[in-house]
Amino acid sequence: MIPSKFDYVRAESVEHVVQLLQDSDGEGKIIAGGHSLLPLMKFRVTEPGKLIDISRIPELKGVRLERDRVIVGAMMTHREVAENPIIKEHIPVLSDAARLVGDIQIRNRGTIGGNIAHGDAVADLPAPALALDANLIISGEDGLDVINIDGFFLGPLITALPENSVVTSISFEIPPSNAKSAYLKYFHPATGYPVVGVAVVLGVNSDGLADYVRIGITGSGDVAYRAKSVEQELIGKPLTEDVITQASKLAADDGDIGSDLFASETYRRNLCSVYTRRAISSLLD
Amino acid sequence: MEEVNVTVTINGKKRSAKVEPRMLLTHFIRDSLSLTGTHIGCDTSQCGSCSVMVDGHVVKSCTLLAVQVDGSEIITVEGLGTVQNLHPMQKAFWEEHGLQCGYCTPGVMMAAIGLLQENLEPSDEEIREGLEGVICRCTGYQFIVSAVKHAAALMAEEKQVVGEGR
Numbered sequence: 001m002i003p004s005k006f007d008y009v010r011a012e013s014v015e016h017v018v019q020l021l022q023d024s025d026g027e028g029k030i031i032a033g034g035h036s037l038l039p040l041m042k043f044r045v046t047e048p049g050k051l052i053d054i055s056r057i058p059e060l061k062g063v064r065l066e067r068d069r070v071i072v073g074a075m076m077t078h079r080e081v082a083e084n085p086i087i088k089e090h091i092p093v094l095s096d097a098a099r100l101v102g103d104i105q106i107r108n109r110g111t112i113g114g115n116i117a118h119g120d121a122v123a124d125l126p127a128p129a130l131a132l133d134a135n136l137i138i139s140g141e142d143g144l145d146v147i148n149i150d151g152f153f154l155g156p157l158i159t160a161l162p163e164n165s166v167v168t169s170i171s172f173e174i175p176p177s178n179a180k181s182a183y184l185k186y187f188h189p190a191t192g193y194p195v196v197g198v199a200v201v202l203g204v205n206s207d208g209l210a211d212y213v214r215i216g217i218t219g220s221g222d223v224a225y226r227a228k229s230v231e232q233e234l235i236g237k238p239l240t241e242d243v244i245t246q247a248s249k250l251a252a253d254d255g256d257i258g259s260d261l262f263a264s265e266t267y268r269r270n271l272c273s274v275y276t277r278r279a280i281s282s283l284l285d
Numbered sequence: 286m287e288e289v290n291v292t293v294t295i296n297g298k299k300r301s302a303k304v305e306p307r308m309l310l311t312h313f314i315r316d317s318l319s320l321t322g323t324h325i326g327c328d329t330s331q332c333g334s335c336s337v338m339v340d341g342h343v344v345k346s347c348t349l350l351a352v353q354v355d356g357s358e359i360i361t362v363e364g365l366g367t368v369q370n371l372h373p374m375q376k377a378f379w380e381e382h383g384l385q386c387g388y389c390t391p392g393v394m395m396a397a398i399g400l401l402q403e404n405l406e407p408s409d410e411e412i413r414e415g416l417e418g419v420i421c422r423c424t425g426y427q428f429i430v431s432a433v434k435h436a437a438a439l440m441a442e443e444k445q446v447v448g449e450g451r
Binding site for chain 1: 328
């Protein structure tokens with residue numbers, strides 16, 4: 001399969017990317033690792049007139065600590081995210097999820113920025129990003145901007161990323177020190193994408209009550225979402241089996257769950273609940 | 286849509302060709318550079334037959350543009366060994382019967398090379414994990430796992446798994 005014709009340009013800097021996008025009259029499309037975009041172009045689902053390659057811009061690489069947040073460069077590959085010591089220490093649920101993306105060859109090329117900015121409903125990383133209250137750092141025509149991940153996904157492959165702008169890094173909140181986290185994924189048996197992927201960050205205080213709960217769910221809905229109904233149901237409660245089971249039943253309530261050839265809406269809703277319950281339970285001693 | 290010049294160092298040799306930006310790396314390797322050891326199986330980044338090393342990492346060449354890797358170092362299955370002088374990986378696949386039809390084998394071997402580059406004493410489980418990105422439809426995987434394990438043993442004393450200096 002061969003994509004439609006396009007022009008290709010390698011951007012030298014973030015400013016250069018924005019300039020190239022502005023000059024392209026809507027024909028420009030950013031390519032990072034290309035592992036979401038190129039498959040669509042090969043099927044001619046999308047036919048951009050110009051590809052702007054951001055993969056060799058040094059400032060889009062790297063991971064750093066900034067007060068209570070970890071800042072991850074948009075061009076970090078899944079493999080780099082999975083192996084990075086800062087991420088593993090402070091926000092391990094992100095490296096856990098990155099390790100489950102695709103396969104090793106895909107993790108060597110696919111990037112965290114692309115995985116999120118592409119807005120694919122079955123991308124893995126939006127789940128931990130939601131559970132870690134991520135902020136997307138964006139450069140555009142009006143300079144720097146910050147968009148919270150909650151509300152960024154508007155529909156399948158549709159995001160709130162403004163025109164002529166680029167995600168340069170993603171900032172993740174470091175959860176409180178008592179919090180534990182997990183990413184649990186039900187793999188689609190053929191594609192390896194999540195039919196459901198649940199990221200949970202959970203803190204329990206000395207009285208045994210949940211005092212911090214963040215849950216992000218991907219794969220099942222039109223877009224990834226925060227399972228706020230579950231969070232509200234759990235907060236301040238003792239995490240008995242019964243409490244967890246009841247709360248997990250609300251796991252699909254905040255999503256827009258549909259059916260497809262592989263899984264019906266009813267089945268997907270059930271999977272959301274079961275995987276949320278299991279993810280939470282896995283964090284308790 | 287201007288053609289662009291792409292230069293890579295492939296199996297230790299510098300090669301250039303003028304190509305359309307839309308040319309996939311796998312076509313660049315096979316058609317422009319006439320290295321047909323790299324195979325195209327599914328063409329949708331699932332089967333891994335097209336796996337090659339780019340700058341030290343295994344990738345699927347059907348899901349990369351040639352222009353994206355301009356200036357990179359590439360190793361394909363032709364960069365392993367020759368019929369007269371097999372690379373230990375090729376020798377191991379031969380001795381352990383790690384293939385039947387052989388179509389997926391170039392990709393499987395490159396994925397295995399990527400694994401051994403980081404871990405020269407992989408367990409069976411680590412080998413299976415390292416080969417998660419390749420699909421074989423003939424043999425089942427047991428003989429492939431045995432072959433990779435044998436290759437690791439053959440290379441136990443070596444400092445470098447692949448590339449110049451080996």
